Amino acid sequence: MKVNGFAHPAPSDxxxxxxxxxxxxxxxxxxxxxxxxxxxxxCTVLLDGAPVRSCLxxxxxxxxxxxxxxxxxxxxxxxxxxxxQAFHECHGLQCGFxxxxxxxxxxxxxxxxxxxxxxxxxxxIAGNLCRCTGYASIRRAVTRAAVLLAPLTPDPSPxxxxxxxxxxxxxxxxxxxxxxx
Ligand code: FES
Ligand code: FES
Numbered sequence: 042m043k044v045n046g047f048a049h050p051a052p053s054d055x056x057x058x059x060x061x062x063x064x065x066x067x068x069x070x071x072x073x074x075x076x077x078x079x080x081x082x083x084c085t086v087l088l089d090g091a092p093v094r095s096c097l098x099x100x101x102x103x104x105x106x107x108x109x110x111x112x113x114x115x116x117x118x119x120x121x122x123x124x125x126q127a128f129h130e131c132h133g134l135q136c137g138f139x140x141x142x143x144x145x146x147x148x149x150x151x152x153x154x155x156x157x158x159x160x161x162x163x164x165x166i167a168g169n170l171c172r173c174t175g176y177a178s179i180r181r182a183v184t185r186a187a188v189l190l191a192p193l194t195p196d197p198s199p200x201x202x203x204x205x206x207x208x209x210x211x212x213x214x215x216x217x218x219x220x221x222x
Contacts, residue, residue, distance in 0.1 A: 042103040044069070045113030052100050060084045062100035063110055071111035071141050075170075082169030085142040086110050092149035092168075111141040114148065123189035124148050124182075133182030135173035143169045147183050155194045156187055 042049060044067060052062050060077075063069040063086070075081035077096045084096040087109040114122035121129065124147050134140040143166060150157060150165030157165065162183045171179065 042100075042106055042108055044108045045110060045116070046107075051104050055099065055101050057100045058096055059086070059098040059100045059103055059108070060095035063095060063108070066100075069110045069112050073138055073141055075138070080170070081139070082142040082146060083139055085145040085169065087145055087149055090149065090152055092146045094168075109145070109148075111144060114144070122148070123193070124151070124186040127182045127186035127189055128179075131178050131182040131185050133179045135171075139169060139171045139173075143171070143179060147186055150183070151187055151190055151194075155190065157183065 042051065044063070049067060052066055057066070060072060060074050063072045064074065072086055072095055073083040074096060075083035077084075079094050079097045082094065084094055085092050086095045087093070087107075088098075088103060089106050090109075115125060122144075124144050128134055128140065128144060133143070146166055146169050150161070154161045154165070159180075162180055166176065166179060166183065
């Protein structure tokens with residue numbers, strides 16, 4: 042499998058969970074583990090660009106696929122990924138334990154729906170639990186991320202493509218946008 046663009050051999054134990062393989066064999070501890078049975082979303086990574094729960098997959102099931110973890114979004118750490126930047130600007134995190142999973146889910150959501158409706162935002166983060174607070178700041182961060190990503194996303198139609206939402210393009214990201222915590 043490839044992890045963050047680099048080829049890695051499969052673990053010798055065929056029962057090794059992908060989450061354990063990433064954290065304990067490859068040292069990619071940005072992938073967090075909470076419930077370990079598919080409920081909390083902390084362990085979300087991208088498999089060929091789509092969000093998956095790494096605690097529900099065996100590492101060998103990722104053979105032949107591209108896995109992206111939170112470490113792969115901003116290699117070297119010199120510049121945040123737009124979704125990370127949006128969470129930072131909109132205060133989309135508190136304790137941060139759930140944040141890598143949210144960020145990976147949102148990257149997958151915005152790849153599928155570059156200009157998501159409110160319903161698509163809610164659906165996109167429905168599988169991630171944050172125990173700290175409500176989801177208002179996280180929703181704002183998703184909207185802000187769509188704005189930040191828009192110049193980087195190819196627009197397939199003259200009218201703005203799937204789910205085009207002019208409000209998204211003009212949004213400033215709401216309260217807190219452009220500020221540091
Ligand atoms: S640790 Fe995988 S969903 Fe909770
Ligand atoms: S910030 Fe999500 S659980 Fe604390």
